[in-house]
Structures are given as C-alpha cells and as structure tokens.
Amino acid sequence: MKLLDQDLSFEALNGAVAAYAATADEAGLLAFCSAVKESGGRLVALWGCDERKRGQGFVLNVACGIEKGMAIVSLPLPATDPEYPDLSEIFPAANRLQRAVFDLLGIRARGGDPRPWLRHANWPADFFPLRRDCDASQRFPARNEDYAFVRVEGDGVHEIPVGPIHAGIIEPGHFRFSIVGEKVLRLEQRFGWTHKGIEKRFEQMSLADGYRLAGRVSGDSTVAYAWAYCQAAEALTSTQAPARALWLRALFLERERVANHLGDLGYLGNDAALSFGLSQFMRLKEDWQRLSGALFGHRLMMDAIVPGGVACDLSRDGGEQISSQCDAIEREVLILKNIYDEHAGLQDRFLTTGRLDPALAAELSVCGLVGRASSQAWDLRTQNPVAPYDQLETQIVTHRAGDVAARVAVRFEELIESLRLIRRIVSQLPQGERILPLAAPGADTGMGIGWVEGWRGDVLVALAADPEGNIRRCHCHDPSWLIWPALEHAIMGNIVPDFPLINKSFNLSYSGQDS
C-alpha cells in the first residue's frame, strides 16, 4: 500500500500495533520524511541494524508517526563505508539519534553533527558494540573527554557546568548553561552517562526472557517497556495474548501513569517552594504503590507483564480495593488541585515559565505529555488504540500554553482520566486465561514492533530473532530522546533558579535515552 501519496510500497506488519514498513533508497527516504513533515507527522525513532551475517550490509530504520500509525522506512546500506543522508535538516530531532547510531554501529549521517553522543572517551572511536562481530566483553581504561560544547561569547557571558552528578536524587547528566546575570542564554545537554550497553546485552537473551531487560531500560516506565516488548515478541511468534491479559496490562499501564503523575505533581509543588504539596502527593503515591505491591507483588509492577500474557491476576476483592482507592485518591487530588489552583505564589512560578511554543514543539517532533501541553495532540490510546483501549474511549488531554502551568494541568487531567479508566477496566475485566505460551518463531524473523503510550510518551520496541527464539536485535526507544532537545529551548530567557522547576515539569528519563 501507499502512504502519504509517496512512491513506496508499505506492508502492514504482523501484530497488535498499527505499523507499516517499506524499503527505500536515499531519495525515497528523504521524500517520505519530507512528506511526513508536511502532513503534520513527526519523527518517532531512528536506529540501525547489522545484517552482514545474513548476507546483506547495514540497515537504517526511520520510524515516523502519521495519522494511520507508525510508518517505518528501511534504507539498506553497504557493508563497507555505510553512510546515509543527514535527516536532521528535515527532523532536527534526528541529530542525537544519528550520533547514537554512529557510536553503536559505525554508520554515519553524511554531513551530520560529527560529535559522539553515547560514546564518551571510555572506549575507542572505532569500537562499534552493536556490530555482530564486536566482542562487547572487552574493557578499556576510562579517559577524560574533551567535548566540543558550543560556546556563547560576549560581555558578561559565563558558563555554569552542572553534572554528571546532580545536586538531588536525580539521574546523571551534564548541563552546560551559558548565562548573563541570572538569565539563561543557552543550555546544552551532554548525556550518555548511564549507557549500560543494553542493546548489546539483548543479543545474549532469548525472546522469552528479554522482557525483564526491557522492563529495566527506564524503571519508572517499566510497565510501558514490558508491554511494548511483549507486543513485539508476540508479533514475531504470532501469539495472541488472552483478552484478560490485555485488560490487566492496561490496568498496570494506567496505574504506572497515576503513580508517576502523583509524584511529579508533588515535586512540582516542592520546586516552587510549596513543600506541603510534596508531602501530600508523596503520601498518595505511597498508598498507591503499596496497593500495587500487595496485589501484584511489586510496588512498580516490574515483570508483571510477560510474553503471552501477565504474571499475576486480579481477584474480585482486589478489584474492589482498586476501585475504592481510586475514589479516595480522586477526592484528595481534587482538594489538592484546588489548593494549587488558588495558590498565588505557586501560580506565579508556574505561569509563563519554561514556555515551549507549539510550532517549535511540532518542529522538534516532541511527543508525550510535554508535547500535549504544547498542542501536540498525539496519544496512541486515542489515535491508534490497541485492545482494550479500542473499547475505553480515552479522552486525550491537550493544552496550548506550553508553560509549566500547562504541563501541570495535563498531569492533573490525565490523572483523573486514568482513574476513570482504571475503574472501568476493573468493572469490565473479561474472564478467562491470563497467559498463553509463546511459540518459537520457527524461522529467521523480520521486525516485530511494540508501541505503547507510557506516562511520559510513546515507547517503541523493535525486535528480531533467529529460528530458535534467540534475540538478534532489540532496539528500545524512549520518548525522552525527542523531548530532551525541547528543554534546551524551553529554558532560554528564563532565570537559572527556574531551571529545576522547568526540568521537573518535563521529568525526562536519562537511563531511557542512554540505555
């Protein structure tokens, strides 16, 4: 089939997700990306594969979000000197993804930003871990890196370097602020500190056990990752998880969303000097996590979603506990929302702070709740719903202002909507099996795709396996990749003391993007 009137022949991929794949040459890829941009679509992910052992060269995959779902264009590349055209002129957000692809695989964007991204100076520049013939158990001595930050010069301009170790209980990353007085002229991020070689590690795992690693790419989104991984594994093996399992997966995903939104709303109050908000919301979050622990055996619901189904069930009594807790939490959240709304000091800090303009958000392919607070109306649960979301009528939440206040408002409204969804899931949970066995793929597989709207944004897992069910390639993509660059813009012109508040209103994953 054709998509966006382009001269490429797309095929619908097997599985639950609305994903379409096509192979293209350079001109076809560039034309398709431009068509996506013009039609109001966005870049979702970009990754490479080494297919030399299968008699081919390298492959670059570009996933775009369009109305119909996900369109993946694959560009075959030669085994020697693999290069492809720089896509960052069409999608600026491709910059870091392209640099990461080079660091891991040694395939280069022609004319793109030559600086490394995931590689610091701690392994050689010609060591490409994701090449199939690369021995990733090699060790190298740690070295200091001289990274080429962009310098801002002029009267009174100076720099504040922050990180990798930050001043709070936060993941490591480096922020380089160029400021005049208190005003931020420019922020440049340098990440990759928590790169753990996850994608190489997948090559030592089987389809049946990779879900545990996927669930640890970004711990606060463990449910979203595990579900996306299982969608991909089930697509490759033509396994259909039972209906009850799908509904329970949605229950876990919405519970994860509520837990994270509760925590964020507390910290957003705290970063604007209302510590009362932190105590109250963290109390609610603790109540929430304790019930997850009691009913599902894990406070974050890690490993609750497994290939073929779910690892734990829900009793009638458990369902009643969940529903009554939703009522209790909703009552308290509405009281606290009223307090936040009426608090002049808090609103003074929230309103107009850290503004991400909707047009810029579109240009940068910003997704997730940060995107929705800047008019980017993308939510898989409403646009490309998989079961059970196709029966839940999820209401998408969007705001236009793009400031901290808008991101707070999106969290409040999504939280209330998730509580509604949870009560509905519990009341309509279908009976039946909770798990079916995962078949072996039987042949060398193509690509299986999982795509889930996590609390932060859409998580993508692209998976391939050999006939015995060993993982050949697993790419996990965190929504943070596409939202971090927007933070560099949202902080411009704000004062340094507002950075923690703005950063918290984004609350992005370091581990997810470093992986």
Added chain:
Amino acid sequence: MYPIFKQILKTGIKSEVPPQPDQALRVTAARLEDAMLKTLGRALVIRHIDAGSCNGCEVEIHALSNPYYNLEGLGIRFAASPKHADLLLVTGPVAKNMETALKRAYECTPAPKLVVAVGDCGISGGIFGESYASCGRVANVIPVDVIVPGCPPTPEALLTGILTAISAR
C-alpha cells in the same frame, strides 16, 4: 491558607516505626565506634549517587522522604555535595561513563566514607552484568560497607540498610 491547614490536620501524622538494623547486610566490619555513635546519635548526611541505574531505585529512594518513612524525622538527610556527606548511597551497575565521576565523588567524601550499594545491580551488576559499557557492581569501583538487595529494594529495605551502616555490631 485555611484549605492547607485543614488538609494537614485531616491527614494527621503518618510516620511509621523504622525497621531495625540487619547486620547480615554488612560486607565489611563495622567501622564506627560506639563512642562516636553515642556522640552523633543517628544524625547522618547522605549523598545519593546514581552510577548508572535504570532509575527504579531512585523511585524508591524518593519514597524515603514521604511522610510514612519520614527519613528526616530520624535525623537523616540528603546533601547536595559529597563533601557534606557521611554516607554515599550508590545505585546501578557502575556505567563505564560514570566510573570516573563515582571515584571522584568518593575521594571528595570525608571519612568515614560509608558506602551503601543499593539494589541487585549495585550488588552484582544485576541483569546488565559487565561489558564495555558497564563496570558491574559498585564494589568493583569503590569500597562498599553495606548492601541492600532488591530490584528495586523497598523503602523499608533501604532504610534497614542505611540504619545498618550507622549501627555498631
């Protein structure tokens, strides 16, 4: 202000009794003398360092400050600099890219430089293991006093580990 006071009064005091130390979590002999512990009580300053975690441990470390565990109520607080810390709470397998930063933070920490390695990854490298990108367990990079198992450890387990580090045998 009235709605805030009303909510505080309605919520009441949620703090729970903290767990007891568990000497089985020690990997080295206790290094604090009884006399020192008596003088300092349990006043303790912690510097948290994420050396490469998936951020699951961080979710639970944050929970220590909620009203149920009320860490500050025990005289324990988090500091922004290792120079102000008595104890480093280290999570993750140590990512290769964090090896130097972790060593530097350890060097900056004044004696007694207590170190608690958090989570299955901090103890063994966990599911990530050792590779070009991961140095594995925390003890491969800096000396460790106490370990807290779990993926991630519950807040109660974290509290047990921290209190063990500042207990005498």
